[in-house]
Amino acid sequence: MRNPQLNPAGELQHLLSIEGLPRAILNQILDTADSFVGVTEREVKKVPILRGKSVFNLFFEPSTRTRTTFEIAAKRLSADVINLNIAASSQTKGESLLDTVANLSAMQADIFIVRHVASGAPYLIARNVKPHEHVVNAGDGRHAHPTQGLLDLYTIRHYKKDFTQLTVAIVGDILHSRVARSLIHGLTTLGTPEVRVIGPQTLLPTGVESLGVKVFHDMKKGLVDADVVVMLRLQNERMRGALLPSAQEFNKYYGLSLDKLALAKPEAIVMHPGPMNRGVEIDSSVADGPHSVILPQVTYGIAVRMAVMSIIAGN
Amino acid sequence: MTTLPDAETLCAKLVAELRSVIKPSTAMIGLYTGGAWLAKKLHPQLGLSTPLGLMDIAFYRDDYHKQGLHHDPKRTRIAFEVEGRDLLLVDDILYTGRTVRAAMNELFDYGRPASISLVVLADRGGRQLPICAQYCGTRVEVPEGQRLRMKRNAEGRLSLELEGA
Numbered sequence: 078m079r080n081p082q083l084n085p086a087g088e089l090q091h092l093l094s095i096e097g098l099p100r101a102i103l104n105q106i107l108d109t110a111d112s113f114v115g116v117t118e119r120e121v122k123k124v125p126i127l128r129g130k131s132v133f134n135l136f137f138e139p140s141t142r143t144r145t146t147f148e149i150a151a152k153r154l155s156a157d158v159i160n161l162n163i164a165a166s167s168q169t170k171g172e173s174l175l176d177t178v179a180n181l182s183a184m185q186a187d188i189f190i191v192r193h194v195a196s197g198a199p200y201l202i203a204r205n206v207k208p209h210e211h212v213v214n215a216g217d218g219r220h221a222h223p224t225q226g227l228l229d230l231y232t233i234r235h236y237k238k239d240f241t242q243l244t245v246a247i248v249g250d251i252l253h254s255r256v257a258r259s260l261i262h263g264l265t266t267l268g269t270p271e272v273r274v275i276g277p278q279t280l281l282p283t284g285v286e287s288l289g290v291k292v293f294h295d296m297k298k299g300l301v302d303a304d305v306v307v308m309l310r311l312q313n314e315r316m317r318g319a320l321l322p323s324a325q326e327f328n329k330y331y332g333l334s335l336d337k338l339a340l341a342k343p344e345a346i347v348m349h350p351g352p353m354n355r356g357v358e359i360d361s362s363v364a365d366g367p368h369s370v371i372l373p374q375v376t377y378g379i380a381v382r383m384a385v386m387s388i389i390a391g392n
Numbered sequence: 393m394t395t396l397p398d399a400e401t402l403c404a405k406l407v408a409e410l411r412s413v414i415k416p417s418t419a420m421i422g423l424y425t426g427g428a429w430l431a432k433k434l435h436p437q438l439g440l441s442t443p444l445g446l447m448d449i450a451f452y453r454d455d456y457h458k459q460g461l462h463h464d465p466k467r468t469r470i471a472f473e474v475e476g477r478d479l480l481l482v483d484d485i486l487y488t489g490r491t492v493r494a495a496m497n498e499l500f501d502y503g504r505p506a507s508i509s510l511v512v513l514a515d516r517g518g519r520q521l522p523i524c525a526q527y528c529g530t531r532v533e534v535p536e537g538q539r540l541r542m543k544r545n546a547e548g549r550l551s552l553e554l555e556g557a
Contacts, residue, residue: 088460108464112448115467121501124451126461387451391460 081203088392091203091212092385094221096262103230103266109384110231110377116153117380126387127156130187134160135177136215137193142351143215143225146375147190150382156188178202186210188386196220211389213382219255224385225350226259228378230267232370233305235377236346240264244271246299246341247290249309249331249358250280256350257309258288265289275299276331279321296331303341306368308333308349308359324357334360338368346370399542399550402513402529403430407437409527410480410511414438417506419477421445423495424466426484426542429550430513434482442477445470452494468498475503480527484542486512489523514552516540 080097084090089102116124132151134144144160151158163177178189188211191199196218203212216222237243245264251257251274264272265288274285275293286292293299300306311327321327333347347359347368355361364371419442422431428446435444450465481495492510499505509526516534532552534540539555 105463109461112450112465112467115469116451119502123501125497126451126456387461391456 081200084392086392089385089389090392091199091214092223092389093199093203093212093214094262095223095226095259095266096221098266100266100268103227103263106227106381106384106388107231107234109388110227110381113153113380113383113387114377116383117376123153123155125155127151127154127187127390130154130156130390131185132156132158132188132190132386133181133186134158134190134215135163135181135192136161137163137174137191137198138216140192140216143192144190146378147213147215147224147382150379151188151190151386153379154383154387156386174198174201175205178205182207182210188213188390190215192216194218211386213385213389216255219253219258221259222255223259224378224382225256226263227385228374228381229256229260229307229348229350230263231377231381232348232374233264233346235373236370237304240267240269243269243304244273244302245269245305245307246273246275246293246303247307247309248275248296248299248333250311251276251285251309252280252282253312254309257307260307261288261290273299273303277321277327296337297340300337300340304345306333306338306341306345306347308347308353310350310352311354311358324354328357328360332356332358332360333363335362335366338363338366348374351375396532396552396554397530399513399529399552403433403550406511406513406527406529407434410434410438413509414440415478416441417476417478418480419445419472419474420480420482421447421470421495421499422482423491424448426513426544427482429544430484430511430542431482433548433550434511442472445472447495447498449491449494449498452498454490454494470502473503474499474505477503477505479505479508480511481508482511484513485540486510486515486523486525486528487518487540489519489521492523493521513542513550514540 082091082093136144148158190213192215198217199212199214214223247257272290274290275296349371353359420431420435422428447468448466450462511527512525513529515525515528515531532540541553541555543551543553
C-alpha cells in the first residue's frame with residue numbers, strides 16, 4: 078500500500094507521522110528548516126513563498142502553544158491563517174469531522190493543520206481532501222506529533238551534528254507521549270545507534286522494545302554517558318487510574334536534577350517539549366542551566382514548521 | 393561547434409573591471425550555486441572590507457507554484473548591513489533575469505541598499521524581465537535546445553560548457 082503521506086512521485090504530500098518517512102525526506106525537511114532559521118534571524122522575518130495560500134488551524138483539542146507556533150510559521154511564509162477552535166464550534170452541534178473539513182475546503186483551504194484527541198483523525202482527513210490540499214498532523218491522541226519530533230531532531234542535529242554517534246535518553250511518561258513515539262521513529266531512521274527510554278513500568282507502553290529502544294527503569298543507569306536527554310512532561314490531564322503514587326515520588330526517581338544529569342556526558346544537552354512541570358519531571362536548576370536547549374527548541378520549531386508547510390504546499 | 397571562452401580568463405577580466413569601481417561602501421553577494429563559486433573567486437581579489445555574502449533565492453522564486461520548493465536550499469548568510477551599501481550581486485549565467493528579480497526582492501528584506509550592480513560571467517540573452525548586467529565577462533549565443541552551464545572541477549577551476557548538444 079502506498080504511504081498516505083507521499084504523492085505518486087514519492088514526495089511529501091501530507092505530514093501525518095515520522096514513522097514510515099524515508100531518511101531522504103527527513104533530511105530534506107531538516108535542511109530546509111536550516112535555511113528558515115536564517116530567515117527568522119533577519120529583521121524582516123517573512124518570505125513570500127505561500128502568498129495567496131490559506132492555512133486553517135483545526136484544533137479539535139486545545140493547545141495554545143502548538144497552534145501559535147503553526148500560526149507564526151504560516152504568517153512568516155506569507156500565508157493567510159484562520160484559527161478554528163472546533164471544541165467551541167459546529168462539531169458540538171453534531172457536524173461530522175469530514176463535513177467540517179468539506180465546508181472549509183469549500184472556503185478554498187490549502188493546508189489543514191489538525192490537532193485531534195483521536196489517533197488517526199488526520200489520516201481520515203488526508204484521505205478525503207482534494208489533491209491540492211495538504212494536511213499536517215499537529216498531534217493526534219497518543220499516536221504522533223511529527224513536527225515536535227522533527228524540531229527535536231533539528232535541535233539534536235544542530236548541537237550534535239551526527240546522529241550515528243549518539244546515545245539519546247528519553248525520560249518519563251512514554252506511555253501517553255506522542256512526542257516520544259515520533260522522536261524514536263525519527264532517531265532510528267536517521268541512524269542513531271542507541272535510543273533509551275527511561276521510566277517506571279506503568280508509564281512505558283508494553284512492547285516498547287519493538288521500536289528498537291533499550292528500556293531502563295533506573296534513571297541513574299539509563300543516563301550514563303548520554304549525549305542527549307529528552308525529558309517528557311508528566312501528563313497529569315491524561316492520567317487515568319493510579320499509575321503513580323505522587324508527583325513528589327516521581328520527581329525523586331525520574332525527575333532530572335543536577336546530580337542525575339552529572340551521569341550523562343559533560344557536554345550533554347537537555348531537551349523538553351514543554352510546557353514544563355518544574356519540580357516534577359525537571360528541576361529549575363537544570364531547566365535554566367547551561368545544558369538546557371529548551372528555549373532554542375521553541376525557536377527551531379517555527380523554522381521546522383515553515384519547512385514542512387513550504388515543502389508540502391509545493392508538491 | 394561553438395568555442396566558449398576560458399572562464400578563468402573572464403574572471404581576471406571581471407576583477408580588473410571591478411577594482412576600478414570599488415568604494416568603501418561596496419559589498420559583494422554571490423547567488424547559490426554558480427554565483428557563489430564565482431563570487432568566492434572574485435571577492436578575495438578585490439580587497440573589500442566586508443565578508444562575502446551568500447544568498448539562496450529558493451523562498452523568492454516565481455516558479456514555486458509549478459515546481460515546488462527546491463531541494464536542499466542553502467541558508468542565506470549576509471554578515472553586514474545591507475542598508476546604504478553599494479552591492480555587487482554575482483551570478484554565473486544571466487538568462488531570463490528571474491533569478492536576479494528574486495534576489496533583489498530578498499535583498500530588500502535585509503535593508504535598502506544604495507545601489508545594486510549585477511556581475512555575471514556570461515550573458516546568454518533570452519531575457520524575460522527588464523534586467524541587464526553592469527559587469528559581464530562575455531556574451532554567448534546559445535543554439536536552440538541547448539543550455540549554457542558554468543562548472544567547477546575538483547581543483548576549483550571554473551569553465552563554461554554547452555549542454556544538450
